[in-house]
Amino acid sequence: MPITFRKSFRIFPGVRLNINRLSWSITLGAGRGPRHTISSTGNNTTFMDLPGPFGFRTTRRRNRNH
Known part of the structure; x- marks a missing residue:
C-alpha cells in the first residue's frame, strides 16, 4: 500500500497553496464559483x-x- 501526503494552506481568502509528495499548486477561487489551479508540473485546471x-x-x- 503506497504512502501519500497532501497538505493545503489558506494564504489569503480565495487563495490556497496545496502541497503533495511530488509537486505543489496554487488554487484561485473559493466557494461554489469557478476555481483555477496552476501546478508546478505544468497542469492548468479550471473547475x-x-x-x-x-x-x-x-x-x-x-x-x-521541449
Whole structure:
C-alpha cells in the first residue's frame, strides 16, 4: 500500500497553496464559483460546481517534449 501526503494552506481568502509528495499548486477561487489551479508540473485546471451532483472540469497539460 503506497504512502501519500497532501497538505493545503489558506494564504489569503480565495487563495490556497496545496502541497503533495511530488509537486505543489496554487488554487484561485473559493466557494461554489469557478476555481483555477496552476501546478508546478505544468497542469492548468479550471473547475466549477454545477447545481446538484454535477460539475465541470477542464485540464491543459504542458507539453514536456521541449
